[in-house]
Amino acid sequence: MGAGNKAVIYQKVPSGIPVPGEHLTVETVSYDDSAPAPEGGVLLQSLYASIDPYMRGRMRPPEVKSYSPAYETGKPLIARSIAKVLKSNNTNYKEGDLVIAFIPIQQYVALDGGQTATILPLENPFGVEDIRHFLGALGVTGLTAYSSLSEIGKPKKGETIFVSAAAGAVGQIVGQLAKHEGLRVIGSVGSDDKLEYILNELGFDGGFNYKKEKPADALKRLAPEGLDIYYENVGGEHLEAALDALNDFGRIPVCGMISTYNHPPGKQYLIPNITNILRKRLTMRGFIWSDPGFGGSYHSEHQAHVGKWIKEGSFKAVMSETEGIDNVPEAFVGLFHGQNLGKAIIKI
């Protein structure tokens, strides 16, 4: 027995935005720091965990089907993490190795032989200094952006793309990838600081703060020529405005609809102009990077391009780090209040 081991526990299904202390708590769980690694397994120390809006979707009654399984109440939240191998009983891993793992948000995690399937060595061929990028631009977030923009967005030089949540984890990457492809990039954000960031730091061609200007008005002002791609992270009023602003044959990769995640049934923002999909022959498609034939097909290309650009300094990827596992519940709630610039990361 011995040292404390804190974990973030999912206590019960929220109906709106989760409440720290009620739906999410931080608890000390049992942990024997003198025990060896499990048979065929490893003992990990979590260094960083990624928190993402999709996790809200897992906080649902288990009978509601969705792409990722519902979290189990009373158990820790599972999150993509960077961890260090403390003890190993598996020839593929040795003490000190860094891994990318899909594990509980918990300081120390013991995995048995079977569970090691959820971890992969952290590969860093370009020697990127800040390993946190492997939870962001070089991780699943980056692959999400890269694969969906290519596969669904089909960007063509000279076209115009509108990216919602443009200073967010995925949005900031999509916008920069689109700039690399020669597109005109318009972004929406929720604060003036974020607006300055996408215009001055990321070099977007236009942007607006949706808390100060309606998306429909802003798109008329910033993209009078119409949109060719709407990269959907938000839903609701943003989607409605984009459906009106899109040109014929426009594409809508649907990565997220964060404005809808905390709406109880019956309170959704309803889109009146869905018939534009017909009239303008739009393609709207949802995806998850891990879908068969989706992200996997772009992994090498994504690593090669974005790894090189980050190393060279021609690609920016801001992260908002929260320090300490105790602060995970508040940090998670912050995702829905637009608190973060770029990718939200927890330093455990």
Add this chain to the structure above:
Amino acid sequence: MGAGNKAVIYQKVPSGIPVPGEHLTVETVSYDDSAPAPEGGVLLQSLYASIDPYMRGRMRPPEVKSYSPAYETGKPLIARSIAKVLKSNNTNYKEGDLVIAFIPIQQYVALDGGQTATILPLENPFGVEDIRHFLGALGVTGLTAYSSLSEIGKPKKGETIFVSAAAGAVGQIVGQLAKHEGLRVIGSVGSDDKLEYILNELGFDGGFNYKKEKPADALKRLAPEGLDIYYENVGGEHLEAALDALNDFGRIPVCGMISTYNHPPGKQYLIPNITNILRKRLTMRGFIWSDPGFGGSYHSEHQAHVGKWIKEGSFKAVMSETEGIDNVPEAFVGLFHGQNLGKAIIKI
């Protein structure tokens, strides 16, 4: 001068379903039956005209953009037609030839050399007896069904497809094509006669009368395994039910949304579950057969397959014929009251 020549005139923009005598009238237009065909052109006698729901979309204020141009008030309705060449001043056409033409709904139509681009010889390699099929299963209607089911629906043997307006012009073809591909086919219709038709004549695996059973209830009953394709002709409550019933990676070819065409702004049926596109990674795509790289790529395949099947008798395509140009306004309105079984045709 001389013989009478009746035309269907589009008088003014309707706000709901057009009213015969107010928005659409039948008028006698000038016509000189002793004149030769125009320089480089032809004089046509219209035999059959196709009336289709999309034509409602052209009855709009000209400033509203859509895929086909707005009709001009005070001018005849334009429709896809089968016509006979009465006089020719063009070496590509001789007296008595049958053509497929995109011309005014009018008994006699003179086209000059430039306007002959809107006509094509009617080709009938399989010797199909009923030439009206070239406005239906072997015409643009059939190509619409064939190309969209292939290109967007991507049907796979063993899958389940739900076709709305299943006894309509496009729906009856889509369902039969899907049966040829080995799919389980469920259809919705608006009368018990139509239900009997799709079940007993077309061999669909299931169906329901949406006026007697809600689409959501019917789909639970008829497709408990979920849908893989929803072929969209209707919109509104049908789309909502399908979004709930679709399985992961489902496809929605959007051919029409007839339930929405006559809704004034602000009166649309609003879909609350559009987030299913994200959650289930659905693809929803609008199209028109004439889009670049769309219908044209399937023309030969469509003619070869459907032509052969019709000639053999293994493909049915019912048509609802209205006789007489005087009855066009009422027949057009009938499209929105579900009056027709199969393809609506006017015998001029």
